[in-house]
Amino acid sequence: MTEPNRLVEVNDLEVVFDTVEGRTHAVNGVSFSMDAGETVGIVGESGCGKSVMSLAMLQLVPRPHGKIARGSIIYYQRGKAVEITKLNPTGKAMRALRGNEMAMIFQEPMTSLNPVYTIGEQIMEVLRLHQKMDNTRAKQRAIEMLEKVGVPDAAQRVEEYPHQFSGGMRQRAMIAMALSCTPNLLVADEPTTALDVTIEAQILELLAELQRDINMAVLFISHDLKVIGEIADRVIVMYAGWVVEEAMREDIFQNPQHPYTRSLLAAIPRIGRRERLVSIPGRVPSLSQLPPGCFFAPRCPAATDQCRREEPQVFTVNQGHTVKCWNYWDKEVQKTS
Amino acid sequence: MSTETLMRVSNLKKYFPIRKGVLRRVAGHVKAVDDVSFQIRQGETLGMVGESGCGKSTTGRSIIRLIEPTAGSVKYRTAGQEEEITHFNKTQMKAFRQRVQMVFQDPFSSLDPRMSVRDTVSEPLFVHRMGSQKERTEQVKELLQTVGLSVTHLNRFPHQFSGGQRQRIGIARALALRPELIICDEAVSALDVSVQAQILNLLQDLQSEFGLTYMFIAHDLSVIDYISDRIVVMYLGKIVEVATKQQLYDNPSHPYTEALLGAIPIGEKRVGEGKRLLLGGTVPSPANPPPGCTFHTRCPYAADICRQKEPVLESVANSGDHQAACHFTTELELKSFYDFSQVDRSGA
Incomplete structure (x- = not known):
């Protein structure tokens, strides 16, 4: 069933935080997989759950307020499946994995040294x-x-x-x-965000080079789609704890299906492009006050009544390209069936 | 856009003393801004770009004397007359501040957490004694609507707003006195992309509505390209290139500009000549800048003359608008942004 090259499998992961305002879902049913040597980029705005996702990979979700409530992360250690989510976060087995098998780099190197x-x-x-x-x-x-x-x-x-x-x-x-x-897996959470562009270029190049050397898989987290596009083979777009779209890099940039991905691409100033930027009205919802139905519906130009009522299903556009949007179902799936 | 000069900055310098020992003796100077000259034209957006520590923020603050410049002249045109603002006394300075306002980077620290939106936005009106309290409140309401907030926000406090909304409050405050020139210091850097687009669009709308002139300081070259008419590139306290947007991206004339263009992430796989140009090393300390051209330590084209003689900012052949500070401007064939962004669309 599993691919020989499989390194990580995340299934229906849910990470919750108990706050004074009640339980918030920072990561809400996220599934994806990574192969050995692959670079997967997670992109999204602040508060979309991308950093919590990266912490969960190494069982570093801050406790006691945060915890993995549902789902699993399976790590293939030389072909042998280890269910990370079953390990004690401070136990010996987990500590043997961290550093040795999987490592992490953070945004602000000053505070992490x-x-x-x-x-x-x-x-x-x-x-x-x-x-x-x-x-x-x-x-x-x-x-x-x-x-x-x-x-x-x-x-x-x-x-x-x-x-x-x-x-x-x-x-x-x-x-x-x-x-x-x-390590076989490197989780990099906004590793170049605090750096100047010439230095950022150096670091990205360095990461790519070292990755080729030791055939390491990289989970690269960034808010910057353009940086993700420089380095990632596959891109996961997150919004309010959901994966709203996942595809190979080319598909995300050339054939985006989710209205949020499209808006993000249109909101980035691009050199030489003169037309007005498309801004997304409103802002990312607070995780403690999520709207019913699709979380993006209040800001979505194409939202319908169904979007405001029901959580969208995940539809397959083509192999390796999935989108969580009712509009896609309306347009494509219904047409063919 | 007219070509009339609104502000003329000449040979501006700002040195910060480094003090050492128990007696706090001055042991040297950080040359944050070192002999910088440029003009801001009526109605334009002048972009100022450079890496951290290049002096762009210090320049923005020195020209309106939020930081007192060490030397140099800043002339501002009022009613057809150029006035030297570095000689202004307190009263003149206060009048000048009505014309020039600033929007800061961090909307979390540039607003007083204990002041409501009404107080924050009306404070400049109060300081300059404009209108009665009732009139001021009316004006604040109008300003809030101009920047896309609602009058229901009037009595709220900064912590109740998101980053984008706070930046709107900061913009409303800057607009309150109907200024001519607004200096935006990294005004969108702390915002998410979708919100950044909202604020950039808002700034453009306000510019055409009120005929504003902007000086836009940023480190992001894509943002600078989007909003600016002309661009000033700074490196280690000096201006290395001044050009129109088109000239800068199509025909850069300083190796540092070329390196910046080559480092812009484009979000696609590059091929052949499109490969990133990697600049080695880091920016030297402004307390101890290298002799000659300050960029020679990282410049791939540096020759002996670069290590000895400091280049001056000169017009690039045949274009009065385009200036660069490099000994080899005419000899070098630098790559444009479009050379760097040749991409592979075959999917391989």
């Missing part, structure tokens, strides 16, 4: 813990990794503290740390 340890010590910690290396070997490997991610004078800079690194260099150090145990 410890300011009182040197860059070298922080990379070495990972290696000592997961690869059981001794200090000398770990240090050697840390220098190697820093060289690999393009930090100049690595042997010297390994002794420096995070504040002595620039933003781009810190992100490189983070990547070095994440990749030091050659």
Whole structure:
């Protein structure tokens, strides 16, 4: 049943947070899969659940307020299925996976590095813990990794503290740390958002290169469709906790089906295009006050009564391209049946 | 759009002292803005682009003396006369502030959390003693509608609004005094794309409705392209290129501009010549800028002269509007944005 290359399967995942305003569904029935070596991009606006999705992949959803309420994440460790959602988030088995098999990089490298340890010590910690290396070997490997991610004078800079690194260099150090145990899955949550465009280009290129080297799968999360388009093989569009569209990169850009995806594409200023930007009226709904029916209906130019009443089903446009929208059903599916 | 100059900035400098030791002696200077000259024309949108730390925000603040410039002149045209605003006294400055307003990046920190929308938007009217309290409230209501908010929002507080709505409040406040020039400092950077489009469209509508002039500071070249007529590119406290939008994207004349254009994500797989041009290294510290051309440490075309002699901002052949600061402007054949965005549509 499973593909030989399958690395991760997420089935009907639901992540909830208990807040003073009641239970909110940050991730609401999300399913997707990833193959070894593949880059999957998750795109969406703030509050769409993309970051929570990325945390859930490593069982890092902040507790006790947040928890995985339903569904499963299955990780194939050398062909053997491990149900991550069944593991104790702080248990030994989960900790053995994190760092070694799956790693994560975050948006703001300054807050994710410890300011009182040197860059070298922080990379070495990972290696000592997961690869059981001794200090000398770990240090050697840390220098190697820093060289690999393009930090100049690595042997010297390994002794420096995070504040002595620039933003781009810190992100490189983070990547070095994440990749030091050659993980099979890298979850990258907005890794270039805080960086300048020339530095962003460097980091994206570096990620792609390292990925080819060690055949690692990358789950790349960003609010920026254009960045996603540079790096991802497949794109998942999220809105208010739902996956509203999933397709190969070319299909998302050339043949978007969901009104939200279309609006997002039309809302991005593109160089050389002179026509007025299409803005989406209103804003992303608060997760504690979701509208009935389709969550996008209040902002959707094509919403019908059915959209305001019933949650849309997921329809298949063609192989690998799915869309969660009643309009698609009206137009395409009904016509043919 | 006329070609009349509204603001003329000449040789503007802003140095921040670095103090060290117990006596807080000045140990050096951060040259945030170093000898910058440009003009803002009546009715245009002048885009200012550059990476973090290049001095674009400091320039925006210095020209209206929110930060006192270290040296240089800023002339502003009032009733056909150019007046030197760096010599203005307090009263003159207050009158000048009616004409020039600012919209800030972060709508979360630029609004006072304890002031209602009514108080925030009417404060400039109150400070400049315009109208009675009742008239002011009427004006605030009108302004809210102009920026796409509702009068029911009048008595709410900033925390009750989303980022896009807060930015609208900030714009309403800037519009209250009917200014001529609005300086937008990264006004859409903190917003989601769908909301960013709303605000960009709003700014354009307001411009045509009230005949506003904008100076639009941003790091996003696609946003800059969308909103600007002319563009100033800054690097390490200096202007490296000034051009119309068309000239800049079709025919960049400074290697740094080329590198910026090459780094813009386009959302598609690139082929052959369309490959990204990668700039090595990072921006040097403005406290200790490299000698000669400040860009030579990262420039792929740098020669000996670049390390020794500082290039001046000069007109690029045959176009008075297009200026660049590079020794090799005429020799280099730089790639345009369109060269960088050659894409593979075969799906391979």
